[in-house]
Amino acid sequence: MFPPANDPPRAHSHPAVSYLDSERTVWSWLTTHDHKRIGVMFLGLLVFMLFLGGVFALALRVELLTPGRTIMSHEAYNRAFTLHGVIMVWLFLIPSIPSSFGNFLLPLMVGAKDVAFPRLNLLSLYLFVLGAVMVVWALVQGGADTGWTFYTPFSTSTPSEVLPVLLGVFVVGFSTILTGLNFIATVHTMRAPDVTWMKMPLFVWGIYGTSIIQVLATPVLGMVLLLVAFERVAGVGLFDPARGGDPLLYQHLFWFYSHPAVYIMVLPGMGVVSELVCACSRKNALSYRMIVWSTLGIAFVGFFTWGHHMFVSGQSTFGVGVFSVLSMLVAIFTAIKVFAWVGTLYRGSIAITAPLAYVLGFIFFIVFGGLTGVAVAVASLDQHWHDTYFVVAHFHFIMVGASLMAFLAALHYWFPKMFGRRYPEGLGVGVAMLIVFGFIATFVPQFLLGNMGMPRRYAEYPERFQSLHVASTAGASLLGFGFLAILIYLVWSLRHGAVASANPWASRGYEWMTQSPPPPHNFHEVPRHPDGPHQYDVPGVPHVS
């Protein structure tokens, strides 16, 4: 565990008026323009979404305990996996790190008092709420059964409640566009004088890369969702082969967004990890520049790989080959990052803390998930694995394994900054280990299942798959317990945790240069940043080891 860091305790610093207690009414929260409050409100909403999506996940795993019917009908199963996917992807993973931690930290990290457009920021929060309410309302109405991808022509003909879900996702998309736009403008125009491009914290780079993808890809998704909605209402048949339309066009437009979207989900996590490997090993980033350029590389190449989701859907052979090769380029940029992180950790002075435990989990999951990504990007192999549990395990390894790990790492690392309290570190590490183990137990059996031929999205299966399904469900319950434990001890810490100093991790990150929790306008005077945000090799830097 970290000893208390050697910076002055709070009593010696500024009179501690923080953004949390400067105004106390509910109204002041609902109308705030403060990026920190907006970030905290997003955090609360997103945790709730994670919980909701998680309940559906557990329900699915319980259904799969036995080969036949366990607790729900086939229809209910279809609706459950759709809502699980829709909530997790659109309402949790995509906004998760940018909208909560990005909002809270990005202005602090570039030395600004707020984001460029504070009112737009609040609007983005309310759009998110509106979209989420529409989706949850559809859930109460009986739910949709299309899967999170809304593939046509099924999504235009099923009688279930697809329309509010489509429109809800559309509205949430607007929220992410506005957030991304705000971040881009903030990074471009509001950096403090010392924060040059190459002295920007790596987390900011991660969020910046993500924002670019968000503003470039989301409008296309928005339009295609509207077209599907229109098709449902007017029966126009744009994507329905029976009426002259082209379902492949839907898939192209959908994946033109949704493949980059998977990098929307993973790049912020990479930013968190780049930030944390330095702070947790007390070393400079091994090649800051490579981390930055590979971030932009991923953002760029991500736009040219969408076709790998359509290998078996009747694309031309030439297209298949091109998309296969382009997909593999992404792995190169990811590998660059992994080498940089591992090289940073190598011979660092490491103390095992909860954030570091999640970071190590992240690195494991991204390597494993990325490698299986390359495997499914090989078109001939994908013939075998497409739409099986192998793919399910692939993307859960990255999206849940890696992205969620990063979310949890961020939550633990920045908790003292956000709320001025510390959580019990020993408990944190223990639960982190439980969660990493739970993930492995949940998803490794799914790789095996997929390879044996278990298709995805089926409620029933032959006897011989049962033992692996049971193993997976057991892992999922461990995960459930782990999350519950985190929720409990963090909520407890909000009131009863040890009071945190301004910089409890003795970090060099810019956000730690103001008090914890920060004052309403972040800084009492313009912050000076003579050193880079990850520079641990200057004399006099406090060491924790």
Next chain:
Amino acid sequence: MSLEPASPPVVPQASHFGSDAAREQAAHVGMWVFLATEVLLFAALFTAYAVYRVDYPETFRAAREHMKVGIGTANTYLLVTSSICVAFAVWSVRQERTGLATFLLLCAVVLGLGFLTLKGVEYAAHVREGALPGRWYALEEFPRPGASLYFTLYFVMTGVHALHVLVGVGVLSVLTVQTAWGKYSGRYHTPLELGGMYWHLVDVIWLFVWPLLYLV
């Protein structure tokens, strides 16, 4: 150095950051990014148009005969003219000629309303003919799939565009009133400029929609 600017802020209600120049720059960066998203929004529709034109070249060419080329062309003139008015309005505000600017903005609003009116006339004609998409399609002379898709694209593309015109007219109206009240001057005119940029984009998109649907 304090973060508070000494002079009154150039952008009202944005007291939270640096210099006037930084604020203006932020506003422009934000607007450009927003315009990029708008272009991409339409990009999906243009892609769909390209795909179905390749699939049904004959039908698309024939269906175009049902467009009211006169109205479409008149609308192009209206939009381009109003765009020019807005550009001159921004210029006149920079010259501190508020009265002229108000007049020009008013012209732009009227021209925009003219566009919408003509569009309404055109839609009404299509409804009467039965040139509607999907289940309401009632034109006898064309094979259904291709022609229905054409009219779908027509209605979605022009509909989404008309929605943008409507929003633009709203924005311009507000700006007109504010200009008349003397809110903008040679020193401070950022909102006017941003509103103008948006209106130019609406115009530019129409310059792509119009030839695709009415001419080629």
